[in-house]
Amino acid sequence: MKNKNISTMTQAAMIAAIYVVLTYVFAPLSFGEVQVRIAESLTILPLFTPAAIPGLFIGCLIGNILGGAMLPDIIFGSLATLLGAVFTYRLRNKNKFLAPLPPIAANTVIVPFVLRFGYGVALPIPLMMLTVGIGELASCGVLGMVLYYALNKYKNMVFKPCC
Template sequence: MKKLIRAAFICAIYVVLTVLPPFYTLSYGPIQVRVAEALTVLPFIYPEAIWGLTLGCLLANLAGNIGIYDVIFGSLLTLLAGYLTSRAPRAWLAPLPPIFLNAFGVSAYLAFILKVPYWYSVAYIMLGESIACLAIGYPVLHFLMKRNRSHFSK
């Protein structure tokens, strides 16, 4: 039950940090810093976060203006990134799956939908993901691991 509640809480936080002002304007398009992506490091210590992040991303993308491609492919990329993050051998590697999968995967459909150059989209999404995952997410992960050192053995 505790894991289900944690996953639901992560889902809710992801949605709030994506769709509410002022986050909404930062969360969609070829130039974005989706602050909620900071949460994508959590599967490293909480595998149940994979499902919370995936559902949160799906709901947030339904509220966005990109359309069905973002709902389907963005959610699937989040699912895959969450799984890979949960399998990372070291904490410092946890931010890398969401950074790279979103940079190259999300850019593939955003470039098509928004008619922007693919590598332009890759560069900006990678920058935004790096800000969210490395500058915000990794310190949060480090804090949680330090706070609960006895629970985590990775």
């Protein structure tokens, strides 16, 4: 039991670290009204392991802090990723093509309000929902599914809990 907990914590920490690195390296794409956060492709990982849920949340939280995000973005942007990860995990036994939908929906609804009230962006909220949604579709839907197919071959080796 103890080794399983260590394995889960290690997976979560690795996912968080990868999320932070991807957010930081691709910072020009990761923030703003039009954003394609490459790190959001990792929101497919709850299909493989529940450790991805805290890993994605903590990674997003740290990535937003290091990226210089405002407090509302740090809080609500990270919560959007958490919501997406939880509902992706809940869809793990359903159709895999539905898995990107929770993070796309959560970010499409929440992030435009963060942009408006956290950053004062004056664009209409429906327009920002469209731009954020397109970015999430690219990162979660397209890149996330590419990642899914790349990892699915190795899921029993990579995401297998220890002991």
